[in-house]
Amino acid sequence: MRLRVDGKEVEVQEGALLLQVAPVPTLCHHPHTETKGLCRLCLVEVNGRLHPACATLAQEGMEVKTETEALRRLRKTLLEWLALTTDLSQAPELLSLMERYGAEPARWPEVAGRKEREALKDNPFFLRDYAKCVNCRRCVDACGDGIMGVYALTLEDRGLLAHPTTPLGRPLPETPCVFCGNCVQVCPTGALRPLTLEVA
Amino acid sequence: MRTTCPYCGVGCQVEPEVQGGRVVRVLAPDIPPNHGALCVKGRFGLDFPFSGKRLLYPMVRESRDAPFRRATWEEALDFAAEKLLEVLRRKGPEAIAVFPSAKTTNEEVYLAQKLARALLGTHNVDHCSRLCHSSSTAALSRSLGGASMTNPIEDIWKTDLFLVVGSNTTETHPVIAAMIKKRVRQGARMIVVDPRYTGMAEAATLWLRVRPGTDLFLLNAMARYVLEAGLWDRAYVEARTEGFAEWRASLEEYTLERAEAVTGVEREKIALAARLYATTERAGAYWAMGVTQHTKGTATAQALVNLALLTGKVGKEGAGLNPLRGQNNVQGAGDMGALPDVYPGYLKVADEAARKRFEALWGVPLNPKPGLRMTEVFAAIPEVEAIYLIGEDPVTSEPYQDHLKAKLSALPFLLVQDILENETTPFAHVILPAASFLEKEGTFTNTDRRVQRVRKLLDPPGEARPDWWITQELGKRLARALDRPWREYPGPEAIWEEVRQAIPELMGGISYARLEAEGVRWPCPFEDHPGEAVLFRERFNTPSGRARFFPAPYTPPAEPPSEEYPFTLSTGRVLFHWHGGTLSRNSRLKEAYPELKVEVNPKDAERLGLQDGEPIYVVSRRGRIRARAWVTERTPEGVVYAPFHFAEVPANRLTLDALDPVSRIPEYKVSAVRLEKVD
Ligand code: SF4
Ligand code: SF4
Numbered sequence: 001m002r003l004r005v006d007g008k009e010v011e012v013q014e015g016a017l018l019l020q021v022a023p024v025p026t027l028c029h030h031p032h033t034e035t036k037g038l039c040r041l042c043l044v045e046v047n048g049r050l051h052p053a054c055a056t057l058a059q060e061g062m063e064v065k066t067e068t069e070a071l072r073r074l075r076k077t078l079l080e081w082l083a084l085t086t087d088l089s090q091a092p093e094l095l096s097l098m099e100r101y102g103a104e105p106a107r108w109p110e111v112a113g114r115k116e117r118e119a120l121k122d123n124p125f126f127l128r129d130y131a132k133c134v135n136c137r138r139c140v141d142a143c144g145d146g147i148m149g150v151y152a153l154t155l156e157d158r159g160l161l162a163h164p165t166t167p168l169g170r171p172l173p174e175t176p177c178v179f180c181g182n183c184v185q186v187c188p189t190g191a192l193r194p195l196t197l198e199v200a
Numbered sequence: 201m202r203t204t205c206p207y208c209g210v211g212c213q214v215e216p217e218v219q220g221g222r223v224v225r226v227l228a229p230d231i232p233p234n235h236g237a238l239c240v241k242g243r244f245g246l247d248f249p250f251s252g253k254r255l256l257y258p259m260v261r262e263s264r265d266a267p268f269r270r271a272t273w274e275e276a277l278d279f280a281a282e283k284l285l286e287v288l289r290r291k292g293p294e295a296i297a298v299f300p301s302a303k304t305t306n307e308e309v310y311l312a313q314k315l316a317r318a319l320l321g322t323h324n325v326d327h328c329s330r331l332c333h334s335s336s337t338a339a340l341s342r343s344l345g346g347a348s349m350t351n352p353i354e355d356i357w358k359t360d361l362f363l364v365v366g367s368n369t370t371e372t373h374p375v376i377a378a379m380i381k382k383r384v385r386q387g388a389r390m391i392v393v394d395p396r397y398t399g400m401a402e403a404a405t406l407w408l409r410v411r412p413g414t415d416l417f418l419l420n421a422m423a424r425y426v427l428e429a430g431l432w433d434r435a436y437v438e439a440r441t442e443g444f445a446e447w448r449a450s451l452e453e454y455t456l457e458r459a460e461a462v463t464g465v466e467r468e469k470i471a472l473a474a475r476l477y478a479t480t481e482r483a484g485a486y487w488a489m490g491v492t493q494h495t496k497g498t499a500t501a502q503a504l505v506n507l508a509l510l511t512g513k514v515g516k517e518g519a520g521l522n523p524l525r526g527q528n529n530v531q532g533a534g535d536m537g538a539l540p541d542v543y544p545g546y547l548k549v550a551d552e553a554a555r556k557r558f559e560a561l562w563g564v565p566l567n568p569k570p571g572l573r574m575t576e577v578f579a580a581i582p583e584v585e586a587i588y589l590i591g592e593d594p595v596t597s598e599p600y601q602d603h604l605k606a607k608l609s610a611l612p613f614l615l616v617q618d619i620l621e622n623e624t625t626p627f628a629h630v631i632l633p634a635a636s637f638l639e640k641e642g643t644f645t646n647t648d649r650r651v652q653r654v655r656k657l658l659d660p661p662g663e664a665r666p667d668w669w670i671t672q673e674l675g676k677r678l679a680r681a682l683d684r685p686w687r688e689y690p691g692p693e694a695i696w697e698e699v700r701q702a703i704p705e706l707m708g709g710i711s712y713a714r715l716e717a718e719g720v721r722w723p724c725p726f727e728d729h730p731g732e733a734v735l736f737r738e739r740f741n742t743p744s745g746r747a748r749f750f751p752a753p754y755t756p757p758a759e760p761p762s763e764e765y766p767f768t769l770s771t772g773r774v775l776f777h778w779h780g781g782t783l784s785r786n787s788r789l790k791e792a793y794p795e796l797k798v799e800v801n802p803k804d805a806e807r808l809g810l811q812d813g814e815p816i817y818v819v820s821r822r823g824r825i826r827a828r829a830w831v832t833e834r835t836p837e838g839v840v841y842a843p844f845h846f847a848e849v850p851a852n853r854l855t856l857d858a859l860d861p862v863s864r865i866p867e868y869k870v871s872a873v874r875l876e877k878v879d
């Protein structure tokens with residue numbers, strides 16, 4: 001199968017994702033948790049329309065653009081909004097993306113973000129510090145269908161209010177959580193992190 | 201840096217970050233077998249090497265009543281060698297036993313058994329899998345000529361039906377359980393045979409709640425039903441097996457009616473399970489201690505083997521016979537010859553060709569007589585006078601603890617080599633401090649035969665040394681006194697090179713260089729061989745090349761409940777702990793599960809007037825322990841379940857030492873107990 005990415009011809013196997021040929025920044029996508037298509041950071045232009053590269057199959061003859069001016073602006077804005085609402089201090093990859101796209105969160109008015117949320121410490125192993133959470137959903141998927149199948153985490157509310165939590169907001173030890181830490185491993189922002197990192 | 205999890209046989213790859221004398225984080229790389237996933241033990245339980253209970257200096261005492269005194273390595277090793285030699289001269293090799301450990305590396309096990317066989321002249325060599333999978337080993341070896349999982353872990357993704365018998369997989373092999381459960385979410389079916397409502401039972405398509413110790417009857421009844429219904433694989437049985445007619449005749453009494461009466465499972469369910477298993481092309485059987493730890497453990501494993509052969513499930517992708525090994529290196533310890541009747545590579549001690557091979561390699565004459573198994577060694581004290589114990593804690597893990605303690609007190613010489621103080625160290629005469637998995641190089645072999653690297657991230661604390669170094673030093677001293685050859689190895693890789701040379705048919709192609717990227721599965725006879733995933737595709741490893749059916753007659757458990765002891769006690773593990781708890785209870789894991797809880801069914805609790813969380817005594821004919829009642833439907837009426845991780849309230853004080861006649865495994869899963877209120 002042949003397609004063009006930023007003007008260059010590339011060859012891929014049937015069933016490949018656009019992400020595999022179009023290197024763009026990602027946030028929510030994770031191969032093990034099977035999370036994809038949520039954060040929109042990986043949008044690319046295909047024959048003039050926008051598609052998430054992490055959730056779109058490559059097709060014969062596609063004309064893919066990964067870095068148009070519009071896409072750059074979009075990523076810049078997305079990152080600014082993330083920075084506005086969320087504490088990204090422990091998300092080095094997002095911080096360097098902000099630099100790359102010249103993000104200036106200060107150009108927006110202040111929003112009542114989640115930065116003020118207090119970290120939850122309800123178990124001996126890890127913190128849930130949702131002030132740093134970007135709602136990528138990876139933890140929810142790692143816990144549920146993607147890896148563990150224990151469903152101790154869910155996503156509540158929609159849009160800007162969306163946030164991961166436990167069923168009925170119970171402390172983790174009162175949920176089916178088995179403390180495998182797979183949610184911690186896939187969390188890209190340090191919102192979930194081992195307690196051992198704290199006492200240093 | 202990448203290394204291998206030291207807890208269970210899944211053999212997950214881990215990348216611990218060590219800083220300032222602690223493990224600050226553990227991530228998992230995206231390679232087999234775990235592909236980035238871990239369980240709580242690998243993720244948060246790797247800090248036991250920093251425990252205050254680490255043994256830091258060699259210690260010696262002249263008699264059991266004397267206090268330990270700190271000694272130099274020279275002194276301690278000289279003293280230990282002298283003691284062993286003294287017993288050897290006076291009572292001969294049979295009075296000495298060496299127990300390598302399924303927690304140490306392949307290289308270390310190889311060296312320890314070599315020391316026993318080549319220097320001390322004894323085959324009294326064994327390890328803790330005697331207590332977990334020896335019955336699987338016995339059944340699989342005699343039927344198929346091999347005793348490991350026949351299929352790789354990745355085959356889970358190709359399996360359409362899982363038959364899980366006596367395995368609390370979600371707690372004992374959590375990463376494999378997560379894979380199986382995911383495959384079930386993708387549409388595969390799962391039949392779970394277990395008295396308890398485990399995480400697997402919860403995820404099952406069909407759960408058969410057998411009465412404890414009756415799964416053998418159920419499996420035989422399934423086989424009989426498959427035959428009667430004409431669902432068996434005639435072509436497979438004719439082409440690839442033998443002993444069929446004799447075995448078939450042995451199934452007469454296992455009707456569905458009787459099975460229902462014995463097992464407590466409705467006959468329709470048994471028939472459905474049999475039908476599903478027989479008619480699904482890619483059906484894999486998985487089992488663990490619920491099958492093996494019985495006086496009929498070998499027979500039950502055999503019944504699984506028979507059922508799989510009858511329906512043509514062995515030697516195929518996505519199917520097979522898959523005993524889940526417990527300790528991180530149980531597979532390797534067996535492969536390296538930590539067994540009384542075989543050399544490395546499962547070559548029979550009694551076989552002359554095998555003896556010649558090792559005589560040539562080691563340059564010494566070898567004893568033609570197989571040795572004693574671990575349980576037999578303990579029973580033979582004080583005839584057996586000296587034991588060299590590496591990384592094992594029999595006081596916690598052996599059955600009928602009080603009896604074992606009496607035996608150990610009567611043992612003239614006990615040499616203990618370990619990383620942490622445990623329940624057995626007080627019985628020692630010499631204690632040698634060993635390095636933990638974070639502090640040495642080597643390999644472990646996981647449950648699906650994958651040889652994987654263990655890498656040194658830290659220096660050992662105090663004067664602790666890697667097990668291979670200690671064994672080598674001890675060997676040097678014995679060799680000098682006995683005037684026998686003893687090769688000195690610069691490090692684990694050199695030992696591994698000798699293993700490759702010793703058993704090229706299994707390990708010949710597995711070099712350390714190849715293991716850099718990821719593990720390699722044996723058999724792997726040469727360097728560009730990929731390693732065998734599915735065993736027995738064309739022929740079995742028996743003399744005839746065919747697999748053999750063996751009758752597997754049902755016998756009831758050795759100690760049925762009585763008026764005085766009306767409950768059946770089953771022992772096992774919980775997610776947060778590991779075996780005797782020596783490792784896990786010296787890690788962060790202890791906070792998540794601090795004390796012993798005994799599962800009691802709500803109906804029984806009501807009858808006895810027990811509240812959830814109430815302290816109780818569990819009493820058997822052999823002793824009593826105090827625990828907290830956990831009132832839960834997980835355990836059926838009439839059964840109580842106790843994890844055995846808590847040395848201060850050891851469940852094994854209650855268990856009996858009735859043994860399987862073939863494998864000598866104790867019946868941990870069934871003992872009669874009563875519950876008493878604490879006033
Ligand atoms: S640690 Fe708990 S919440 Fe996180 S993935 Fe594991 S089970 Fe789910
Ligand atoms: S906690 Fe982490 S993994 Fe979960 S949604 Fe938030 S950022 Fe994503």
Ligand code: SF4
Pocket residue numbers: 205206207208209210211212234238239240241242243373374375376
């Ligand atoms: S499943 Fe086993 S090997 Fe994997 S992390 Fe857990 S204990 Fe370690």
Ligand code: FES
Pocket residue numbers: 025026027028029036037038039040041042043052053054055
């Ligand atoms: S990475 Fe593709 S939408 Fe998030």
